[in-house]
Amino acid sequence: MKLKAKLSLLLLPLVTVPLLAVGVAAYMQLTDISKQRGQQQIHTLFDMYDSQIDNITRTAQSNLHLFSDYPLIKQYFLADSEEERYLVLYLPVQRQLYTIQKNYPEYYELRLLQPDGFEDLRMINRPLPNHSEMELGSSAFNELLVSDNDISTRVDRNPDNNELALYVTKRITMINDAIEDPGATPKLRGYFGITADIDFLLRQLEESILGNNSGMLLTDDRGVLRYLPTHLEGLNDDLKGLFAEKSDTADRLVQLASGIFQLSSRQLQNNLWVHALVAEQDLRDASRSLNRTIAWITIVALAASLTLILLALNLQVIRPITRLRKGILDLSDGNELVQIPIQSRDELGDLAQEFNRMGRALQQSNEQIRNMAYNDYLTELPNRFHFHKTLSQAMDVAHRKNRQLGLIFIDLDNFKNINDTLGHQTGDRLLKDIAHRLQNNLRGIDVSGPVNLTPQEHNLARLGGDEFTVVIQRFSSVIDLSKVATRLIAAIERPFIHQGTEHFVSASVGIAVFPSDGDTPEELIKHADMAMYEAKKLGKGRFEFFSTKISKQVLERTHLERRLRVALENNTFKLHYQTILDNKTQNIALMEALIRWDDAELGSVAPSYFIPVAEETGLINAIGSWVLNEACGQLRDWQDQGNNGLKVAINVSGKQLEKPEFADQVLATLKRYDVQPESIHLELTESAVIQGETEVIATLSKLRKIGVQIALDDFGTGYSSLSYLRNLPIDVLKIDRRFIQGLGQQNNNIILSAIITMAQAMNLQVIAEGVETQGQFAFLQKEHCNMLQGYLFHRPESTEKISAKLTSGELHFN
């Protein structure tokens, strides 16, 4: 059985039993309380009825005293002749009683009786028959006859309407001071009676439904039923005899035919009792609903607490244990540094902590073992074994990504001598320093070119003895490899100072390139080694490529670079100009400045060959600047010679544009030669603009704002998408010569036509370059291309020739 199930089985009864016990106890307690409260409520109602009846009685009594003291009423009682009473007083007294009744409508019957009980005057405010004018024999009247009290009060059935009413009757005894001695015994003159309705009480009794089978009822003091609420009328027969014995005020249980009842009684008046009859069945119904509520609460509480406990158990115990188990499984699967989250600060947490500590210790010792196996003990660099593995992996990656890979093989020159003369200890020390220095130079490598190595992209290793290797995975040309080699050699050649003595070391380096120099690690290493020997043979302290082709390439490139610098220094560049014609007028719209380089050693070098080198080495900025100055200066000269409308197009490299100060540089140049910005076109290649960051766009916008025209060169060789042109700050679109030369082939005509139409729709001027035939010319004319350039019109020509042609008027411009 799982731990989870065991714990749950253990906890379940621990929770359930006490909760059930509390539920049962609560039920018992609440039932008790509700019974008590029910009784209390009944007695509170009794108190209320008692005080209401008492209140109305006392009010009626004092009113009766008040009314019978009215002079007219007194006079009526004192009147000794019927004439006086009926002919004179009757009507005014009637009016008086009428007024009283208006103010006390609940006194629905006011009566003046003669001493013999004859109802002399009766005032009612509701239709009520009068069954008898002789009240002698009525209970209220009889009571007064025998009582010492002047006032009798009873609740009784009114024989006139058979309703319960409160009868308050006052005996009137007076001295007639007009004719009798003030000290004479007062004589009985009659009775004054008020009949008040007690509907309010009956309404309350009717409304105080204590249950479907329970209610309040009234009896007189002999137990005769006086009032039974309508919903209990079924009990009428059942109740006969229940109150026959003298009523008791204690609460008690009674057995009736229809069941057991709780009976409470209270005397309200000398002949009026109120009884509350509560059926056991109603009590049971009430407690049943209470029962249900408590059962629900208990069930919900049980469900909630069990869920919570299982949840907590799972979270606090089961899950940490499961994690530990998984950790141990991971560890045994060979995963290193297995760590598990520590969830709590209890024993399980401690256990997890211990586990983690153990995991870390295991990993450290693994590391040590691995180091011993893979790394060189002296320099801590990867050893030969490790190097092989690394190289093999790197070659796989390069193969997969179709990239080159460089292997640099370093061998210290004459290191054996150092060991022999200075001892192994010094030798080892030097080896460590050398490894360190190599490492630093590789790490900090920052060449002007694209080589910027990160630790992942080079792998320095010690093959053993005085041999080191470096694997270089990312470079753009083999020149980069030569640069790294040069640098490493230079680094080693700097003197090492050890215990105050300077030691000089040199190294020979061989370089092999994958895949051209071998496609297995062994072959590549062998060839790098061979190249290293070649370097040693050629005089040590230098590097050699394994492949002669590469060696030559490197040599040529180095030569070109050197000559470029010389050319810049000696200012041996020249500018030629080629015309660009306005298609409508056939006049010159522009002169495009084209750089020309005629080197003493290299001969004439095409811009397409040296401009990339200039861009890579950063010489392009200086060259670009020279071109800008030269072209502007020339334009100034030509304009000064009267060619005011002449404009010049100048090619600009993307590298130049990347410099933030480029715009200012152009402005300064324009100013220097007093050249209008409008007469300058700057031509850029698509790639320069597209790769351009927002800074490039900003620079162009800035130039354009002051009036410099921006032309997009070679359109159609790159993205060839017209849509992106919309977002570029350009004025002129220069369609690549290959498009023009391809006219007539496939769909080129349609495409060209579309390009022109759309470019013009975007408010761009279109220049077609490389126009060589009349056919091309005719097509472009038909398509209304704005400007044309090509051999058909003019070849690029030297400044002098152009100047001469301008002077001679051979060239026309707009």
Add this chain to the structure above:
Amino acid sequence: MARKIIIVLLSFLLLFPAANLIAESRQELVILNWSDYLDPDLVAQFETAYNAKVTQVFYASDERRTELLLETDGKGYDLILTSGVDISTYVQQGWLSPLNKDQLPNLAHLSSHWRHAFPYAEHYAVPFFWGTTGIAYRQDLVESPITSWKQFFEPDTELQGKIALFDSPGDVIAMALKSLGFSSNSEDEQALARVRDLLRAQKPYVHSSQYLSMDENSLLVRGDVVAAMAYNGDALMLAEYNDNIRYVLPEEGGEIWIDYFVIARQAANSDLAHVFLDFINDPINAAQMAAFVYYATPNLAAEKLLDEDFLNNPIIYPQKSSLQNSELYTPRSPRAQRLWHIMASELLQ
């Protein structure tokens, strides 16, 4: 307001003691009376002639008169105008003093018949006017002229809700008895029981229970009420405001009533009361008074001074034949009176 008046009065008294003296020297005569029952010109004449001030206290019904007297036990009045039937009650209550006939030479002009019509009348009372109780109605607002109490107590649609009764249950019960063919003085319980039923049935159609006011705002003049219990003279007075008002003594007969002046036992100025009674019974004055109130005078000398028109007006002086069914009230037994009161109070509910 009352306080203000007192202050004004006080200052008046302090500033003008002479006026005060004059006022003091004038004798006051307090008369308990119906309103509009004395010609103001004659009253003014009397005041001037005898340097007297006549103050009238008005009552609205016979019952109210008795109540007023009861409240003061007959004090505060010199002369009381009462219906003939109440004279004996008032005498028994001790509220009246017998006439000093020596002070009333003009008593000789009065009809002996009327002077003896009720118990005690001869010694205690001076007849003032006589008349009938009938129905005043708007001839323009009914389709068929009203000729009977039956039409009045069991009204047709055109009269329903447009009937006015006297503010006097006794008169209403008496006339209801007449409408059923009984004597208005009947004490028969069965007759009274039928009256009760009759009045209960009539109750929903009754517009009001009050005496008609004698002015242009009278309900009958305005037409709110179409038929009303009325005294003959009152009907004639109202006809001056609207000549569509007719009076009829119903065919079942009405009441013939006589009003008398009696002198209060506790009169402050019994002599002046006698002088006043003799003054109004001077034939010339009595004639003027009759012309003012449109009632038949019991003063035979005055009758001779009245116009032919007045004397021939059948409303004021009905033909013997039309009076055939009409009765005088006779005093009821106290027990019967009690029953009438009980019935009246039931009708009040």
